[in-house]
Amino acid sequence: MNRRVSRGIAEGVTVVIAAVVAFPLYWMVLTALKPDAEVISTDPRPWTLAPTLDSFVRALTVQSFGRYLLNSIVVAVAVVLLSLLISFLAATALTRFRFRSRTTLLIMLLVVQMVPVEALTIPLFFLMQSVRDVAPVFGLNHLGSLVLVHLAFSLPFAIWMLRGFVAAVPVELEEAATLDGASRSRFLWSVLFPLVAPGLVATSVLSFIHAWNDFLFAKTFIISAAENQTLPLALQVFVKPDQNDWGAIMAGSTLMTIPVLVFFILVQRRLVAGLAGAVKS
Amino acid sequence: MPTRRGDGRIAFAYLTPALLVLVGLMGYPIYQLVLISLFDYGQEQVSGGAPLTFLGLGNYTTLLANARFWAVLGQTVGFAAVCVVGTLLVGTALAVLATRVRTWARMTLFLAALGAWATPAVAGSTIWLFLFDANFGFVNEVLGTTGFSWTYDKWVAFGLVAAQVIWCSFPFVMVTLYAGIKAIPGEVLEAAALDGASTTRTATSVILPLLRPLLIVVTIQSIIWDFKVFTQIYVMTNGGGIAGRNLVLNVYAYQQAFAASEYGLGASIGVVTTVLLLIVTAAYLRALRRSGEAL
Numbered sequence: 001m002n003r004r005v006s007r008g009i010a011e012g013v014t015v016v017i018a019a020v021v022a023f024p025l026y027w028m029v030l031t032a033l034k035p036d037a038e039v040i041s042t043d044p045r046p047w048t049l050a051p052t053l054d055s056f057v058r059a060l061t062v063q064s065f066g067r068y069l070l071n072s073i074v075v076a077v078a079v080v081l082l083s084l085l086i087s088f089l090a091a092t093a094l095t096r097f098r099f100r101s102r103t104t105l106l107i108m109l110l111v112v113q114m115v116p117v118e119a120l121t122i123p124l125f126f127l128m129q130s131v132r133d134v135a136p137v138f139g140l141n142h143l144g145s146l147v148l149v150h151l152a153f154s155l156p157f158a159i160w161m162l163r164g165f166v167a168a169v170p171v172e173l174e175e176a177a178t179l180d181g182a183s184r185s186r187f188l189w190s191v192l193f194p195l196v197a198p199g200l201v202a203t204s205v206l207s208f209i210h211a212w213n214d215f216l217f218a219k220t221f222i223i224s225a226a227e228n229q230t231l232p233l234a235l236q237v238f239v240k241p242d243q244n245d246w247g248a249i250m251a252g253s254t255l256m257t258i259p260v261l262v263f264f265i266l267v268q269r270r271l272v273a274g275l276a277g278a279v280k281s
Numbered sequence: 282m283p284t285r286r287g288d289g290r291i292a293f294a295y296l297t298p299a300l301l302v303l304v305g306l307m308g309y310p311i312y313q314l315v316l317i318s319l320f321d322y323g324q325e326q327v328s329g330g331a332p333l334t335f336l337g338l339g340n341y342t343t344l345l346a347n348a349r350f351w352a353v354l355g356q357t358v359g360f361a362a363v364c365v366v367g368t369l370l371v372g373t374a375l376a377v378l379a380t381r382v383r384t385w386a387r388m389t390l391f392l393a394a395l396g397a398w399a400t401p402a403v404a405g406s407t408i409w410l411f412l413f414d415a416n417f418g419f420v421n422e423v424l425g426t427t428g429f430s431w432t433y434d435k436w437v438a439f440g441l442v443a444a445q446v447i448w449c450s451f452p453f454v455m456v457t458l459y460a461g462i463k464a465i466p467g468e469v470l471e472a473a474a475l476d477g478a479s480t481t482r483t484a485t486s487v488i489l490p491l492l493r494p495l496l497i498v499v500t501i502q503s504i505i506w507d508f509k510v511f512t513q514i515y516v517m518t519n520g521g522g523i524a525g526r527n528l529v530l531n532v533y534a535y536q537q538a539f540a541a542s543e544y545g546l547g548a549s550i551g552v553v554t555t556v557l558l559l560i561v562t563a564a565y566l567r568a569l570r571r572s573g574e575a576l
Contacts, residue, residue, distance in 0.1 A: 011386040014378055021448070022393035025400065027419060028408045042427055044419050090299035097292035105296075112307055114562040116509045118531045119551030122538045123313035124306070152306035155299055184291070213401040215512045220539065232403040236516075239407075246411055253404035264399040 028257070031250035032056065039247045055247035056255075059238075065252055067227060068234035072212060072256075075143050075230060079150045079211040080204045083158050086151075087203060088193065091162035096174075113156045117149075121220050124149055128221055141225035149217050154207035161206075165199030166192065205267050209260055231256045314555075318548035327544070340549035350533075350550070357508065357529040360439055364507035367447040369500060372454025377484075379459050394452035402449070406516040409445045432518060435526045442517050442527070446510060454499045461495040462488065494571070501565040505558060511535070530554045 031039055033051040038044075059065045094102060125140070132139025138148055169192060177187045193200075215232040222229050235252050238245045318340055325331035344350045375394075379387045400408075413420050413431040421427045432438045465488060473483045511531045518527040521536060528536070530550060538547030 007382065010378060011382045014382050014386040014390050017375065017378075018390040018393040021390075021397050024405070024408045024412060024448070025396050027412055028404070031411065040417055042416055042422075044417060044422050046419065086298045086302065089295040093292040093295035097288050097295075099289045099292050110566070111559075111562070112303065114505070114559065114565075115307065115311065116531070116551075116554055116558050118509055118511050119534065119555050120307075120310045120314060121535060122317060122544055122548050122551060123310040125539075126313070126317075127306075127310060148302075148306055152302050155302060156307075159299060209399075213403070215403045215515070216535075220535075232401065232512075235403055235407060246414075246417065249407055250411065253407055256404050257400050260399045260401060261396060264395055 028250050028253050031246060032254045034247065036247055055251035059248040059251040065234055068229050068231050069255060071143055071228060072231040075146045076208050076211040078147045079154060080207050082151050083154050083207045084200055084204060087155055087158035087162050090159045091166045092188065095163050095166045109156045109160055117153050118216060121216060125220055140221050141223060141228060143228055145221045146217055150211040150214060154210050158203040158207060161203050162196060162199050165196040169195050201267055205263050208263065212260060314548050314551055317545055318552050320545050322545035324542040340545050343546065344549055353528045353530060353533045360443060360529055361504060361507040363443045364446045365503045367443065368450045368454055368503050371447060372451040373458055375455045376458035376462060380462050394455060397449050398452035400449060402512040403516060405449050406445060406513050410517055413441060435522065438518050438522055438527050442513050445517065446507060446513055450503065450506060457495060457499055461492050465491055497568040501561060501568060504561055508558060
């Protein structure tokens with residue numbers, strides 16, 4: 001009896017804490033759905049009786065938020081695809097082959113993950129300035145510059161994590177495939193690639209979130225080309241010195257948070273398995 | 282593993298794209314960061330209006346003689362410390378709580394935490410700003426303090442940002458430690474119970490020592506994250522607070538470079554941050570090795 005009471009109390013406390021933790025997100029969605037007059041009220045209520053999509057319409061039309069949404073998607077998807085391809089090849093090289101400098105490379109991968117990328121804004125800014133003169137699409141003010149830096153930032157961890165998955169595929173399988181007459185590249189793409197799919201999913205999600213959430217590099221690189229801005233910066237468009245359009249800001253935040261949230265929920269199992277795989281290797 | 286002829290060459294071919302990207306966009310910029318920090322590199326030098334002057338460690342001596350730098354360094358360490366301690370306390374307490382309740386309650390908590398974890402830093406910061414808005418914020422409405430600004434006073438503003446950072450970083454600690462507690466074999470706990478150990482005794486003498494390696498890992502990971510917080514400070518205090526009183530090292534370096542056009546000085550702050558973090562990282566790697574993870 002005593003045990004059940006104490007468990008009941010613990011569960012009550014748990015639910016209250018969960019409500020507090022989720023409250024900012026509830027408030028975001030609620031504000032996005034409130035009519036304007038209720039948003040800028042000095043007497044805010046935690047509910048609304050007249051939900052409306054006005055704020056979403058305003059966000060998507062007035063400040064061409066849709067364009068920024070598309071930019072964010074382009075950058076994130078490009079980063080995911082490129083990092084998938086490059087990290088898969090690198091992870092295969094690091095697990096399936098023995099060569100000198102292999103251990104050195106592995107240690108470099110670990111160390112590079114620890115470099116605070118924020119400190120690299122200054123040299124990367126100048127690098128992108130020079131790149132602009134050679135290949136404008138990958139230079140300052142263009143989405144290509146964001147793709148490049150986020151690709152570089154997500155690669156070390158992606159390679160590190162995929163290593164475990166590639167290593168888990170038995171070598172006998174490769175021998176069998178070779179005996180059956182499969183070429184090396186055929187084995188790589190038709191056998192190995194599908195087999196490490198769970199690892200690829202986990203690394204893709206992390207690369208996506210990384211590129212999607214970036215505020216600093218979008219702010220530094222996209223200086224004078226408003227049409228090439230991404231979502232995190234576009235949110236700041238609604239922040240005005242005199243009067244913030246909170247309804248539109250919250251609608252924008254909602255649009256920005258939903259894809260990440262969906263990804264997180266969809267892959268949380270695989271993500272945990274992937275992280276466990278990376279640690280176990 | 283069978284070693285075949287030509288293995289090295291194929292391995293190299295597979296590695297080339299990754300090496301190109303990493304050397305070009307991580308290695309070279311790191312070298313450039315150090316290089317820029319040794320020069321007087323301002324707006325005139327960038328536009329070519331003035332010659333480059335090599336300062337050697339000049340930027341660093343300027344920095345070390347500047348009271349502002351020491352204040353910002355102190356604030357960064359203090360802010361990170363508060364965030365780390367807060368994150369660990371909340372994360373650990375909730376991980377323990379999660380082991381004491383039935384699945385439905387645990388799933389509710391984990392789902393809420395997942396939401397906080399997944400929220401992009403910019404969106405999270407903006408939501409918190411609105412919740413704590415002086416006039417339209419829900420928090421002031423509940424507390425009956427309408428009109429009170431949570432971002433004006435230096436320490437109140439730091440506290441608000443720290444709370445936001447803890448909100449989005451405790452889920453990682455909670456989930457990791459929960460998995461750690463669950464991985465402790467039931468027999469160990471049964472043996473402790475058979476020996477007559479109390480709940481507190483079991484917690485401090487059995488569970489805690491077993492969780493130590495994991496605790497070290499999440500602590501150092503949190504230190505690394507919280508030491509380099511940028512977005513939250515930048516968005517919530519509008520670029521470092523009134524007269525820059527809410528600056529931390531990363532934001533300070535950014536403002537020196539891109540607002541004041543003192544790229545050399547900004548780069549030297551970046552180098553200092555990197556070195557400090559690499560020291561923490563060295564400790565992290567040692568802890569990892571001791572907890573039995575092989576390279």
